[in-house]
Amino acid sequence: MEILSATHVFKAFEKNEVLKDISFSVAQGEVVAIIGPSGSGKTTLLRCINQFETVDYGEITVCGDKMVTIEEKRETEWIQTEIEVEMLSDTSAAEELLEEGAVTKETQLVERVINPGRSVYADKETLRKIRLNIGLVFQNFNLFPHFSVLRNITEAPVAVLGKSKQEAEAIAMELLQKMGLAAKANEYPYQLSGGQQQRVSIARAMALSPAILFFDEPTSALDPELTGEILKVIRSLAEEHMTMVIVTHEMAFARDVADRVIFMSDGVIVEEGPPEQVLGDPQEERTKQFLLRYTEN
Amino acid sequence: MKVDFGTLLPAMLQASLTSLAIFFLTLIIALPLGLVIAAGRLSKHKVIRWPVQVYLLIMRGTPLMLQLFFFFFGPFYIFGIKGVSRLAMCILAFGLNYTAYFAEIYRGGMESIPVGQHEAAAALGFTREQTFFKIILPQVVKRIVPPMGNEFMTLVKDTALARVIAVVELFDVAAKAASGYVSTVPFIVAAVFYLVMNAIVGQAFLFTERKLDYYR
């Protein structure tokens, strides 16, 4: 069963096109790792799916609920344009040089947008339902500093799902046990290490039993020696067949835990497939370049 | 002339009650209203934000004494209404003036809360109201305790301004007694009264700060 599907997603900040026709889907129990250089749009994609940003165009469906749907199709055409091989800003000079045969013109296919299309968002009710099906783990945890560890985890099940305090606490303690943090239940976030805080934030997201869990670079804010404990937790969630999408720079981890790896660059999905293929035997030049730079560091 | 403490002290105690009334009633108006004004100041909509900014500019940019005169004489000079209560107009002026200062403190506090807190709350499905009252406001309160302490102390001292529209408060009684007895003693007694009040305010804030010290 498909938990998430995103098709033809476009998103721009002013003139900066950040997501350009992104399509991918995630099946139940699947673990998808998204990799790619800085600025390629990974966070923006996650933020669009989590309703922190609105898409300009595209369709997103979560657990069968349509969050945003295409109402008017996007239309483009391919047109031939002539471009100077040597770019010159002064056109008259360019003409002269062209006559002399010093430069040549070439034709190139360029995609022109005839109609940007239109997408519409679902009603509030549906958006809220979708939100509750999605869990999100932030790069810098964002725990609530004024709540104890336990209350960080129980507050949403009680206030949002209407669970009883006892039930919420039982679930929270079970999760903390799994994270190896049962002894920290009554401490406050500032008393924990970064790795412990991140584990609490994973427990906090899990307490709402989301259908899919998103991670945006869950280990990037941690000291290198603390990343291991987070990766271990995510691995154990994967073993329980939790559906997850993980944006990460940890290539070894992606290879180890992911069923599928998506490589993004400049707002497009360049390549996707099983980790052995994308990370071990990339087909695209951009993927190769990226991985090469990675192994160098 | 020898100061007659037997009559001075009861009169000053009585007047202190008026000062305290101004103090507490101002807080009752300004603490909640400041929150509303802060929300307006942070609004996305220009039609709300703009008038709020004008209000803040006027209230913080002109002397409180001028505002007191304006509120006291305004009803008669502008609308011909006679017999407005001095104390009521005094409290209105103080309330609206302190609302502006509190609003700016609230706003600073709210803006200092990282966006991540809002986003984490939204991701967990909290409604806007729940996010504000459960997640944001408690953290704002902790951050604004020190600047609020300053404002409260200033307010205690500012109540002395009420005498410009002939509200009989502590300083008014002291000043009249001082000229009557031709003595500085009433001023010193008033100073002690203000000091005691502010010492209590200071202690209350210290206590609150300690109480909120359980997290960082």
Ligand SMILES: Nc1ncnc2c1ncn2[C@@H]1O[C@H](COP(=O)(O)OP(=O)(O)OP(=O)(O)O)[C@@H](O)[C@H]1O
């Ligand atoms: N709120 C915003 N307003 C304007 N531009 C934005 C905003 N958020 C992101 N961008 C731009 O969108 C582009 C993609 O950013 P994004 O954060 O999605 O990249 P990323 O792949 O997550 O990078 P990193 O690996 O550094 O986290 C960048 O050029 C960024 O400047």
Ligand SMILES: [Mg+2]
């Ligand atoms: Mg990012």
